[in-house]
Amino acid sequence: MxxxxxxxxxxxxxxxxxxxxxxxxxxxxxxxxxxxxxxxxxxxxxxxxxxxxxxxxxxxxxxxxxxxxxxxxxxxxxxxxxxxxxxxxxxxxxxxxxxxxxxxxxxxATERRYLFRLLARRAPATHDRGLVWQVPHPLDAGAMRRAAAHLVGRHDFTTFRSAMCQSASPVKTLDAIRIEEIAVPQGQEFRFHLRARSFLHNQVRSIVGTLERVGAGSWAPERVASALAARDRAQCGPVCPPHGLYLCGVDYPRDPFGG
CATH class of the missing domain: 3.30.70.580 (Pseudouridine synthase I, catalytic domain, N-terminal subdomain)
Incomplete structure (x- = not known):
């Protein structure tokens, strides 16, 4: 067939x-x-x-x-x-x-790419309602980038793994996290681009939820490194909602679509 x-x-x-x-x-x-x-x-x-x-x-x-x-x-x-x-x-x-x-x-698959969209503004989302996660306070992109740097590389991501995850091992290699900042009317949209061969269940949403706490000033960037090293789910920040998350690319040794 x-x-x-x-x-x-x-x-x-x-x-x-x-x-x-x-x-x-x-x-x-x-x-x-x-x-x-x-x-x-x-x-x-x-x-x-x-x-x-x-x-x-x-x-x-x-x-x-x-x-x-x-x-x-x-x-x-x-x-x-x-x-x-x-x-x-x-x-x-x-x-x-x-x-x-x-x-x-x-x-x-040799790589998967995810995008998470986070809107920071007080006015409700209209055109993107249900397509972004919205918070009403400003975020510090520089602090989030410093925190994200602690997560890049090969680590035990138990802290950022759902209790329901069925992966055989919590050890994964996160190839990159890039945080893009885009001006929108009366606010900012932050786009988190993550690349890895594979991800644990809820890993991206756990990471972005934790980085949001850093951007809001509730966490110091260094606390993310401590949370990662703890290998303890209780040390993770809040898991953000699903509607800001997009699977936006899958790579193979040979692109089946010829792109």
Whole structure:
């Protein structure tokens, strides 16, 4: 059966996460339902796998999934047909590509990139409501950058790991954290860009929630290093809400979409 990779964009607000669930809407379920209308292999109950199982409310601009289909589709026509059958769900297939049988959206990935959007202003968000985490106070970008530097590299991230995390080890290598500051009317938007081969459950939201405390002046930047060294979940700052988080890129040894 031919294997296809899909690059998928979605608004996570209506969904209980990526992973298919019996009683709740999921992004995986929406895509599989669309595939079942097009391909008899999926009508028989085949599944797709994704690079990252995003939580409820988390968005994606470049999630990658793969599935084995019964029909050898033209990739462009497959993407177009899926987008027709995905309506009106806020899910879009940006690209489809034929890949070899060894390609796996999750296990073949060499890097994942996440973006977290944090709006600092008193006036409520309007156009970006539900798409950013908002706090009413100003934040010190320099202090957050100094704190973030303590987290880059290979560490035991137990402090920044959900108690429900199923990863075999808390040791991960965080390749980079970049904090971008953008002026918006009556406030600032802070964009946290994080890169790693893989992440622990809730790691990004735990890190950003902790860095926000630094930016607000409640934590000194050095306290982040102490929290990391403690390897104690109780030393973590608040875990920020999901709606500011985006899976925005997945890299492979060879880009299946030719970009």
């Amino acid at each position: 031919p294997r296809f990779a899909l690059k998928i964009e979605y608004d996570g607000r209506p969904f209980a996460g990526w992973q298919a669930q019996a009683d709740h809407p999921s992004v995986q379920g929406a895509v599989e339902s669309a595939l079942a209308r097009l391909d008899r292999g999926f009508a028989a109950g085949a599944r797709i796998a994704a690079a990252g199982r995003t939580d409820a409310g988390v968005h994606a601009t470049a999630q990658v999934a793969h599935g084995d289909l019964a029909r050898d589709w033209d990739p462009f026509r497959l993407a177009e047909a899926l987008n027709f059958h995905l309506k009106p769900a806020p899910v879009a297939v940006l690209a489809a590509a034929r890949v070899d049988a060894q390609f796996h959206a999750r296990f073949s």
